[in-house]
Amino acid sequence: MSEKTIEMTCIVCPIGCNLKVTLDSNGKFLSVTGNRCPRGAAYAKEEVTEPKRILPTSIKVIGGELPLVSVRTEKAIPKKLIFEAMKVIRSSEVKAPVERGQILIKNILSTGVNVIATRTVKARFV
Amino acid sequence: MKKLEYDVVILGGGAAGMGAVRGALSQKVSVLLIEREASTGGVLNQCIHNGFGVQVFKRELTGPEYHEMYLEKLEGFDAMYETTVLDIDSENGILKAISTDGVYEIKYGALVLATGARERPFEALRIPGSRPSGIFTAGLAQHFVNLENHLPGRKAVIIGSGDIGLIMARRLTLEGVEIEGVYEIMPYQGGLTRNVVQCLKDFNIPLYLSTSVVRVHGRERLKGITVAKFANGKPVDGTERFINCDTLIASVGLISENDLVEKNIEISSDGGAVVDDLMRTNVDNIFAAGNNICIHDLVDFVTVEGEMAGRNAARVAKNEKMAKRIGIFKKGKGIRIISVHYTTASDPFKMYVRVDHPMNVCTLRMNDTNLKTVLNAKPSEMIELTFDPSKHNLKGNLVLSATEVKR
Numbered sequence: 001m002s003e004k005t006i007e008m009t010c011i012v013c014p015i016g017c018n019l020k021v022t023l024d025s026n027g028k029f030l031s032v033t034g035n036r037c038p039r040g041a042a043y044a045k046e047e048v049t050e051p052k053r054i055l056p057t058s059i060k061v062i063g064g065e066l067p068l069v070s071v072r073t074e075k076a077i078p079k080k081l082i083f084e085a086m087k088v089i090r091s092s093e094v095k096a097p098v099e100r101g102q103i104l105i106k107n108i109l110s111t112g113v114n115v116i117a118t119r120t121v122k123a124r125f126v
Numbered sequence: 127m128k129k130l131e132y133d134v135v136i137l138g139g140g141a142a143g144m145g146a147v148r149g150a151l152s153q154k155v156s157v158l159l160i161e162r163e164a165s166t167g168g169v170l171n172q173c174i175h176n177g178f179g180v181q182v183f184k185r186e187l188t189g190p191e192y193h194e195m196y197l198e199k200l201e202g203f204d205a206m207y208e209t210t211v212l213d214i215d216s217e218n219g220i221l222k223a224i225s226t227d228g229v230y231e232i233k234y235g236a237l238v239l240a241t242g243a244r245e246r247p248f249e250a251l252r253i254p255g256s257r258p259s260g261i262f263t264a265g266l267a268q269h270f271v272n273l274e275n276h277l278p279g280r281k282a283v284i285i286g287s288g289d290i291g292l293i294m295a296r297r298l299t300l301e302g303v304e305i306e307g308v309y310e311i312m313p314y315q316g317g318l319t320r321n322v323v324q325c326l327k328d329f330n331i332p333l334y335l336s337t338s339v340v341r342v343h344g345r346e347r348l349k350g351i352t353v354a355k356f357a358n359g360k361p362v363d364g365t366e367r368f369i370n371c372d373t374l375i376a377s378v379g380l381i382s383e384n385d386l387v388e389k390n391i392e393i394s395s396d397g398g399a400v401v402d403d404l405m406r407t408n409v410d411n412i413f414a415a416g417n418n419i420c421i422h423d424l425v426d427f428v429t430v431e432g433e434m435a436g437r438n439a440a441r442v443a444k445n446e447k448m449a450k451r452i453g454i455f456k457k458g459k460g461i462r463i464i465s466v467h468y469t470t471a472s473d474p475f476k477m478y479v480r481v482d483h484p485m486n487v488c489t490l491r492m493n494d495t496n497l498k499t500v501l502n503a504k505p506s507e508m509i510e511l512t513f514d515p516s517k518h519n520l521k522g523n524l525v526l527s528a529t530e531v532k533r
Contacts, residue, residue, distance in 0.1 A: 009319050016319035016502055053324065056175045056188050057300055058272060067275040070174035070190045079328060086300050100194050118174065119190035 003030065008047060010040045019044050052076035056118070057089055059104055064096030064121040071104055074114045081109050089115060096123040128230045132158040132204070133443035134436065135221065135234040137211055137386075140168020141425045142416025143240035144196055145432020146439065147203050150238070153440030157203040158232065160223055164207050167193035168242055169265065170425065172272045175293055177320075181426035192425060206230075216390040216409050235443030236411040238435045239387060239399060243380040243417035248285070251378060255341040260348030264290040264377035271297060279373030283351060284308040285339050289317035289423075289506075291377025296325035298375075305331050306369055311338035311356050314484050316377070317506055318423065339374070340366065348372050382418045394467065396420060402451050402468035403475040403513075405435035410448070413439045420465045420478070423508045427478065431465075453520035458527030460488070462505060469524070474514040479526060480505050487531040492524050503528065 003022055010017040021044045022030045032044040046052060054076050058068040077085060085108055094104050098121040105115035134150040136143050139161035150157045159166070170178070173189030180186055183195060209225040214237070221237070223230045245263040262270075262278050268290065270276040282303055284291045287310040295305045308326060313336045315322055326333050334353070340361050341352040351374060355365035382398045384391075391407040391414075392400040399407055399414035406413050415435035416428040442448060449470035455477075457464055463480040481488060481503045488503040489496055490511065495518065500509055518524070 009323050011320035011323045016507075053328065054176050054186075055300075057297075058174060058275075060275070066273065068273065070188060070272065072174075072176060072188055082300070090301075100191065118188040119171075119194060 006048070008044065010035060010043050012037075012039045012043050021048055023048060051079040053079050053082065055082055055085055055089075057086065059089060059115075059117075060093040061098060061121050062093055062095050063123055064098065065124050066121050069094065069098045069104075069121045070118045071115050072118055073108065073111075074116050077108070077111045077113050081111065085109055096121050128228060129233070130158065130230055131233040132156045133235040134158070134238065134439045135160065135232060135236075136238040136240055136436065138168070138240035138242055138416075138418075139163070139166035139205070139207075140240065140242050140416065141170060141192075141196075141428040142242065142418075142432035142435070143168070143238070144193075144200065145429040146238040146240055146413075146415060146436030147200050148196075149433035149436025149438075150440040151200065151202055152437055153444065155235070155440040155443050157436075157440075158234075159203060159205040160209050160211060161205065161207050162210050166197055166205070172265070172268050173293075174272050175297070178425050181424070182429050189425075196429065211386060214387060214390055216412060219411065234411075236413065236439035238432075238439050239384070239391075239407075239412065239414040239418055240416050240432060240435070241383040241386065241418045243382050243421055245290075245376075246379040246381055248374070248376040248378070251285075251339075251376070253339055253342055255351075256344055257342065258344040258346055258348045260344070260372050261342070261374045261376065264288070264294045264375050267294055267375050268297065271301060277301060277303060278375070279303065279348075279371075281306060281371045282373035282375055283339075283353075283369055283371045284375045284377060286310060286377035286379070287316040287322070287333060288377040288379060289321050291375060292317045292321040292325040294375055294377070295331050296329060299329045299331065303373070305329075306371055307332045307334055309334050309337045309339065309353055311336070311359075314504065315506060316379075319504075319507075342374070343368075348374060380417065380421045382420065384418055387412075394420075396463060400467045401465075403466050403470055403472070403477070403515075404438045404448060405431060406438060406442075406448070411439070411442045413442075420463050422465075422478070423506075427508070427510075430476075453515065453518075453524045456523045456525045458491075458525040460485070460528030460530075461526050464526060469513065469515050469520065471515045471520060474512055474516075477511050477513055478508045479511060479528070480508055481528045485528065485530040487533065488528045489531055491527050491529070492518065497526075499531070500528075 056072040133155035170189035170193040178192040354361040398420045413435040415431035449472045451468040453469040462482040465478040
């Protein structure tokens with residue numbers, strides 16, 4: 001069994017360093033080269049251990065000035081849960097009015113992360 | 127005709143226009159914002175993804191958050207929504223605008239153009255074949271999906287690898303649309319690397335470089351497209367491939383919106399309004415900022431430019447004496463875009479340039495002076511330059527160039 005090197009582009013800042021990440025035979029992080037700053041090293045480690053992303057999408061609004069409210073996960077969630085999280089979010093709806101920052105789904109998929117509104121949607125007056 | 131009068135009038139309520147409102151208000155003048163939509167924000171409203179605000183708010187926000195948080199800083203200005211400017215009489219400082227309740231004649235002390243950009247349409251590519259339904263620009267598809275709750279189709283191909291195209295590849299994938307691939311005619315990507323990683327690699331969406339569409343198929347609805355490899359801007363015979371799809375998303379560039387003012391002010395060969403380091407056009411009391419001077423990567427840059435344009439417009443409206451233009455910037459070898467074309471000899475300022483091809487290590491020079499060394503320079507990523515006029519000889523043309531450093 002031997003070590004393995006994989007290449008990736010750092011996405012922390014616009015420089016986009018080309019990283020070479022060395023993993024052990026179990027795929028565990030050993031070291032990284034090519035990063036120009038410590039944030040790149042942290043990114044590489046997380047990326048091969050448990051890659052995470054913020055999920056921005058939208059939720060249906062009932063009785064609002066708009067049919068949708070844009071939302072995001074408050075923090076990054078594991079990348080592998082993104083499609084499952086989308087299922088939960090797509091089957092949800094909220095009643096207007098919605099305030100920016102309002103928690104619309106608590107602790108999605110038990111990640112400890114809330115889904116929050118990223119804009120205001122006023123109620124529609126009929 | 128109703129008549130109004132303001133110190134500073136701002137055309138466009140997107141990021142640049144909101145910045146200009148803030149800049150002008152800081153100088154205690156009367157401010158009118160004119161916006162064609164029913165609210166401020168411009169394209170930020172439909173850019174629901176994160177990546178905004180790292181410089182202005184020191185944290186990563188989505189477009190709608192950036193819009194609302196910035197708007198909360200603005201107090202004490204008038205706004206006319208659902209209003210379009212018809213004509214600008216720059217000699218007399220009067221514009222005509224039409225709103226839902228009639229035509230207005232508005233006298234201004236200074237004007238800020240913050241009209242942004244429009245998408246280059248698919249038709250501009252002059253691709254043979256039919257024109258069925260199912261062809262959208264990326265921003266239009268984004269508007270449908272993010273604001274109106276409509277999907278453009280079921281199986282899509284994205285033409286062009288600009289940032290909005292990459293963002294839409296991810297967005298449509300999340301909403302259950304199959305993205306067959308992203309096709310880029312150039313040998314390098316059009317958008318930011320972080321978007322190629324987060325939007326394509328994360329979802330195993332292939333990016334085909336030096337490849338683009340050569341034919342459109344279908345009568346009523348799009349049935350498919352033919353793509354081919356490209357070399358030197360021409361399709362290579364024998365490399366054609368048919369792709370079955372019902373949707374084509376075109377992300378083939380943005381064009382600065384200056385139709386209204388092209389007869390009044392100097393426009394560069396790239397279509398942007400030509401400004402100096404004060405964001406002033408060749409007309410002393412008309413300023414411009416944001417995507418109508420050149421296409422920017424980050425909204426944060428646009429906000430800062432807008433603030434400067436608004437502040438300086440207000441100073442002109444108050445009859446302050448402003449510095450004269452002294453130096454002229456020219457694009458030299460390796461440079462495609464420059465954001466500022468003239469310099470006054472006042473304070474150090476920031477300007478942006480784009481290189482015309484990717485370079486691993488490149489040196490940016492002004493005439494014979496080294497300004498900056500840049501790693502991984504790409505046309506898709508703007509380079510920020512801080513220019514201090516006091517440190518340079520401003521006589522003659524100031525030629526900016528970028529050359530690759532061979533290691």
